Amino acid sequence: MENILTVENFCLLYKNRSVLENLSFIVKKGDYLAIGGVPGSGKSTLIRSILGLVNTGISGDISYHNIRKDEVSYIPQNSMQQKENFLGTVREVIAVSLLSKKRGRAFKEEDWDKVDNLLKRLNLYDIKDQKINKLNKGQQLRANLAKHLITDPKLIFIDSPNSTLDMKNKIDFYQTIKNFCDNDNLTVIFITHNIKEICQYANKLLFLNKKDKTYYFGDSQSFFKDEE
Secondary structure, eight states: OOEEEEEEEEEEEETTEEEEEEEEEEEETTOEEEEEOSTTSSHHHHHHHHTTSOOSSEEEEEEEOSOOGGGEEEEOTTGGGSOOSSOOBHHHHHHHHHHHHHTTOOOOHHHHHHHHHHHHHTTOGGGTTSBGGGOOHHHHHHHHHHHHHTTOOSEEEEEOOOTTOOHHHHHHHHHHHHHHHHHHOOEEEEEOSOHHHHTTTOSEEEEEOTTTSOEEEEEHHHHHHHHO
16 A cells, blocks of 8 residues: 655654654555544644644654645544534535535536435435434534545544544444545544544554653554553
8 A cells, every 4th residue: 555644753842841752653545543642642733743733842754645735634623523503404514515626616416416425325314404403423423524525535634523422423433434444545543532442443553652752553453462
């Protein structure tokens, strides 16, 4: 698989305190990478640095490969479970998200087909005409994911969207992400507070050890075997 992102010798200082030291890893096309670690280990700041949203206190090399800027999507912490301001139907809200790709061109039947096909894959088609603000938490999570997937990203960063979800909805969401990685070669980098749950689905794990500034990067299942 081709590389899509490389991070080499990344270091992070926060308030003159070293948070991350000499961190290096490679993300390949189709990878489902979970990033774990205790609060304060630098997970979110690392992602924001990779996205270019943090520019101070960092050093090292961050490189994207075979991907354009408009093929990268970012879902900030908890934004996936916020209520919509635009109180349209599920179908309408996802269609609005596609407008950024249309660049002023008229919406066609094939665009509606694209929206409907995505809703079917996310088990939202049966409620496509329901108001977006009437969805339960699991449905809201998948609808907000659809708003990003409809623009055909190659790489999605997801920052801990599931802290208030019950176990069934969490597992459904992890599996949904895996389906898109396996079937569409989507690449996902997912910050999580529970690596044991997500690593049943993610193929790679980056675990940041806050105490001694070390890290694990590699096969997700191997991490737990090493811990035993």
